[in-house]
Amino acid sequence: MDSMIYNKMLHTPIYTGTPSGPPEKRPQEAKGNDSAFKELLEQRIKEESQVSFSKHAIERVVERGVDVSSENIGRLNEGIRMAEEKGLKEPLILLGSTAFVVNVRNNKVVTVVNEDSLKGTVFTNIDGTVMI
Template identity: 60%
Template structure:
């Protein structure tokens, strides 16, 4: 047998069991992906409603992955930090709030990335033009 064809056959998924169960497993995997997507959409909507600031896709992923608190109080403090940065003429500040760091694009009013206390050690922030501590 041709080695290339043999390798292709080895890579093919083999399903065993009842075909109905296999389809249900596929459907449940697809549903969980949809639930994650819907959670992200709900989180984005909530952030947009409660704040003038928006979060980039990357920042939203970091918020979810690092379990960062984005309560209404935190968003209010973050908006205050953005306002202070804007007053000083900063365009891309690092905003430090308690144990969380936010890199914000002030002209677009958008959080670019989020780093929490567990990920802060050893972090290097580049392309920032100032720091605001709130």
């Protein structure tokens, strides 16, 4: 093979897929997908859990990519049960490297912080910590 043709082939970019259209439309599509994901997440949490999530907490779950699998929701419910047994009203529940602040009386997650955002975070208005 001719070395010029070979070099041209090595330095020619390869494009795959289809272009996604003008950049003005991309953020709107992303926002639509984001709200659909929030609705799906809210529905799944209601079906699988005894605990509910505040609007703020759901936004943090989506924003921070927190794992809310049925296993983790089960562990969170166990943490809430343990906090209630000890008489805690606003505990910080740690599931591995994810923190949930929960209102036990309303059985509602107030906020969620994942490992990436945990460093340097100060939690106020809590009356105990449960580590699961």
